[in-house]
Amino acid sequence: MSAQQVEVQTLRGPGEGPPPSSIPLAQGRLSFRVKVALVWAGIFAVMAVFFAFAKFDWAWMRANFKFIATGVWVTILTAVAAIAIALVLALLGALGRLSRNPVAYGVSGFYTSFFRGTPLILQLFLWYLAVPQVAGNLHDAGHLPNSLYRLSLLSAVMAGIIGLGFNYGAYMTEIFRAGVLAVGPGQTEAADALGMTYRQRMRRVVLPQAFKIVIPPTGNEFIAMMKDTALVGFLGTPVFYWDLFKRGQTLGSQSFKPLEGLIVAAGIYWTLTIVFSYFQSRLEARVSRGYVREAGRPAYRRQRRGGPVPLVPPAE
Numbered sequence: 001m002s003a004q005q006v007e008v009q010t011l012r013g014p015g016e017g018p019p020p021s022s023i024p025l026a027q028g029r030l031s032f033r034v035k036v037a038l039v040w041a042g043i044f045a046v047m048a049v050f051f052a053f054a055k056f057d058w059a060w061m062r063a064n065f066k067f068i069a070t071g072v073w074v075t076i077l078t079a080v081a082a083i084a085i086a087l088v089l090a091l092l093g094a095l096g097r098l099s100r101n102p103v104a105y106g107v108s109g110f111y112t113s114f115f116r117g118t119p120l121i122l123q124l125f126l127w128y129l130a131v132p133q134v135a136g137n138l139h140d141a142g143h144l145p146n147s148l149y150r151l152s153l154l155s156a157v158m159a160g161i162i163g164l165g166f167n168y169g170a171y172m173t174e175i176f177r178a179g180v181l182a183v184g185p186g187q188t189e190a191a192d193a194l195g196m197t198y199r200q201r202m203r204r205v206v207l208p209q210a211f212k213i214v215i216p217p218t219g220n221e222f223i224a225m226m227k228d229t230a231l232v233g234f235l236g237t238p239v240f241y242w243d244l245f246k247r248g249q250t251l252g253s254q255s256f257k258p259l260e261g262l263i264v265a266a267g268i269y270w271t272l273t274i275v276f277s278y279f280q281s282r283l284e285a286r287v288s289r290g291y292v293r294e295a296g297r298p299a300y301r302r303q304r305r306g307g308p309v310p311l312v313p314p315a316e
Contacts, residue, residue, distance in 0.1 A: 085165025160232030
């Protein structure tokens with residue numbers, strides 16, 4: 001009898017019979033990752049059969065892949081610029097929602113209510129068409145200087161960036177507000193005991209801890225925004241600023257291959273999502289370092305690899 005079986009018998013007590021033979025069964029079963037990989041392989045096999053019967057023009061897809069993939073830089077730059085605007089607005093909106101100032105609370109409440117309560121595509125057209133028209137009427141009436149009127153004449157790409165930033169900033173306002181509220185009250189009490197002002201407490205104590213909490217949902221919002229940049233193409237952007245969707249849709253329609261063009265664009269979007277999801281997970285692991293307990297992790301890692309099941313947790 002091995003030492004492990006002796007330990008199990010000792011834990012079970014005398015007269016309770018032999019231990020169940022669960023360890024050999026656990027070692028012989030497929031791991032969870034292998035089962036997931038088999039599921040994915042089955043899905044890809046079904047998709048391969050579908051593509052084979054669909055009779056797509058693969059030669060056309062290979063020939064035009066480079067042109068469609070060139071829109072990646074437009075998609076990424078638009079998303080990065082929009083998420084920068086959204087972060088600033090979300091932080092200001094969250095502080096306003098937590099403020100006791102009625103003006104700040106009212107403005108932030110109206111901002112989140114309007115931009116969360118109207119469709120994104122409608123907001124993009126308002127930025128692109130309505131803002132220049134209103135500014136033009138004010139300029140003609142003499143209530144708006146010429147410099148501000150010129151700034152209101154937004155290009156399609158700039159209107160899309162501002163529209164995405166304001167829309168996602170409204171949603172991220174609630175994320176940031178929840179992150180600030182998730183910081184324990186003991187932290188703020190300790191800051192007050194040290195004599196910190198409100199600004200010092202928020203800058204040095206609350207916000208650094210809140211950012212660690214809001215990073216995972218913020219990464220998800222960025223990935224979703226990267227796909228919503230396809231809506232900017234409906235504003236009529238120039239050829240140089242065509243994104244993935246606009247290039248795939250236009251080129252496919254011109255060549256009478258609309259499905260092929262959309263499939264190429266969809267594959268590139270999917271690849272971008274996988275890549276950014278990987279970097280998001282790495283960022284989450286980095287910022288959470290020191291906040292996640294690692295005790296007992298090697299033992300359970302051996303269990304996932306098919307090693308012996310630990311009977312008792314390792315000693316601290």
